[in-house]
Amino acid sequence: MSGCRHRKTRRKHLQPLRRRDITTRMLVDIGIHYATILGTELAAVFLRRQAIPEAVISRVLLLPTARGSHRF
Secondary structure (H helix, E strand, O other): OOOOHHHHHHHHOOOOOOOOOHHHHHHHHHHHHHHHHOOHHHHHHHHHHOOOOHHHHHHHHHOHHHHOOOOO
8 A cells, every 4th residue: 555654643633624513514614604694793693592513603703714705
């Protein structure tokens, strides 16, 4: 097998960049949309009520450049 074994084992333990849980992904998309319409505070309240982790809420709402290539 070709390639660096250390790199392969390191990549195996990385978190996926795209969320595989479709329900959570859709709720976060709705929260982003709420942020553009209603404001960041109400979007954060919505996402907290939907049991989205605080790390995800802060990353998505406070750092829009860190959320990747999300387009409406």
